[in-house]
Amino acid sequence: xxxxxxxxxxxxxxxxxxxxxxxxxxxxxxxxxxxxxxxxxxxxxxxxxxxxxxxxxxxxxxxxxxxxxxxxxxxxxxxxxxxxxxxxxxxxxxxxxxxxxxxxxxxxxxxxxxxxxxxxxxx
Amino acid sequence: xxxxxxxxxxxxxxxxxxxxxxxxxxxxxxxxxxxxxxxxxxxxxxxxxxxxxxxxxxxxxxxxxxxxxxxxxxxxxxxxxxxxxxxxxxxxxxxxxxxxxxxxxxxxxxxxxxxxxxxxxxxxxxxxxxxxxxxxxxxxxxxxxxxxxxxxxxxxxxxxxxxxxxxxxxxxxxxxxxxxxxxxxxxxxxxxxxxxxxxxxxxxxxxxxxxxxxxxxxxxxxxxxxxxxxxxxxxxxxxxxxxxxxxxxxxxxxxxxxxxxxx
Numbered sequence: 001x002x003x004x005x006x007x008x009x010x011x012x013x014x015x016x017x018x019x020x021x022x023x024x025x026x027x028x029x030x031x032x033x034x035x036x037x038x039x040x041x042x043x044x045x046x047x048x049x050x051x052x053x054x055x056x057x058x059x060x061x062x063x064x065x066x067x068x069x070x071x072x073x074x075x076x077x078x079x080x081x082x083x084x085x086x087x088x089x090x091x092x093x094x095x096x097x098x099x100x101x102x103x104x105x106x107x108x109x110x111x112x113x114x115x116x117x118x119x120x121x122x123x
Numbered sequence: 124x125x126x127x128x129x130x131x132x133x134x135x136x137x138x139x140x141x142x143x144x145x146x147x148x149x150x151x152x153x154x155x156x157x158x159x160x161x162x163x164x165x166x167x168x169x170x171x172x173x174x175x176x177x178x179x180x181x182x183x184x185x186x187x188x189x190x191x192x193x194x195x196x197x198x199x200x201x202x203x204x205x206x207x208x209x210x211x212x213x214x215x216x217x218x219x220x221x222x223x224x225x226x227x228x229x230x231x232x233x234x235x236x237x238x239x240x241x242x243x244x245x246x247x248x249x250x251x252x253x254x255x256x257x258x259x260x261x262x263x264x265x266x267x268x269x270x271x272x273x274x275x276x277x278x279x280x281x282x283x284x285x286x287x288x289x290x291x292x293x294x295x296x297x298x299x300x301x302x303x304x305x306x307x308x309x310x311x312x313x314x315x316x317x318x319x320x321x322x323x324x325x326x327x328x329x330x331x332x333x334x335x336x337x338x339x340x341x342x343x344x345x346x347x348x349x350x351x352x353x354x355x356x357x358x359x360x361x362x363x364x365x366x367x368x369x370x371x372x373x374x375x376x377x378x379x380x381x382x383x384x385x386x
Binding site for chain 1: 160163164165166167168169170171172173174175176257258259261289290292293294314315318319322350351352353354355
């Protein structure tokens with residue numbers, strides 16, 4: 001439900017991240033990491049991003065979303081596993097003292113921009 | 124508890140995201156050397172949390188709350204779970220020994236604020252439609268609302284978030300603790316459907332237990348589901364209508380406030 005706000009943040013961060021020497025470049029792709037536990041629906045985010053990016057350097061950019069699995073580690077027995085369903089007890093010792101190593105990401109990894117200096121740049 | 128893990132800023136090197144020598148050598152996708160690609164594009168490493176801006180303000184709020192010695196509780200639930208009634212009853216029991224204020228978030232209306240003000244507590248109503256109809260309270264909205272409160276005179280600030288089991292869980296506002304209210308008129312499987320909310324909260328209130336005789340709600344299953352998502356989570360079974368079960372909840376809250384304020 002807050003995907004529009006997230007889309008706007010992505011556009012802001014991506015625009016800021018265009019290096020000064022490439023000012024005016026268009027952003028072709030945004031690589032995003034979204035943990036499976038994050039409260040974000042990728043389809044909804046793509047939809048909002050498409051609307052919000054109009055008339056920005058990201059107009060028409062592709063949002064490449066990598067979903068990150070929920071990986072847990074048991075602090076008691078040190079077992080590490082991937083959580084597929086909403087069950088957060090250790091599958092080895094049944095303990096509840098676990099930490100999540102991944103799955104909460106909502107991170108921009110990188111952006112891909114047009115580059116006129118590239119060897120085989122298209123028009 | 125690992126509920127705070129995400130609050131650790133993962134990547135705070137905002138301004139240096141586009142220099143020529145990336146930090147990490149092991150990006151699986153490659154191409155982070157910022158070199159031109161054959162496709163005519165160039166990949167620029169960014170590595171920032173999307174909600175970075177929110178997290179920065181949340182930390183400012185947290186520092187301010189620590190300076191002023193105010194315990195901040197973020198109360199979340201789906202619409203109609205009884206948050207406002209629970210808070211009305213809670214305020215009635217802890218005032219005036221604990222000096223309280225409430226920030227109430229709703230998309231529209233001041234109904235909740237009007238009810239809570241009756242206790243004499245300072246109440247600030249935030250209508251998120253002024254901010255685009257947001258489904259949650261973000262850190263900057265809380266930060267702005269603080270101008271209307273004298274934090275020096277407070278022990279406890281309660282934030283009644285917008286009724287929603289999804290989005291508020293994603294937004295740190297600088298609170299000390301989060302509590303989720305689940306009522307027995309909702310499904311037992313809510314914790315499984317909204318695991319992030321139940322993971323992120325420290326405590327759960329299972330409300331409206333006075334209605335149990337009239338419902339098919341399996342209370343034990345609901346508690347099992349909560350613990351499946353968040354093992355060892357304290358669950359207080361209450362009725363905000365009859366005050367049944369309030370004593371352990373109030374003791375928990377008073378203990379938290381005392382630990383923060385030293386009073």
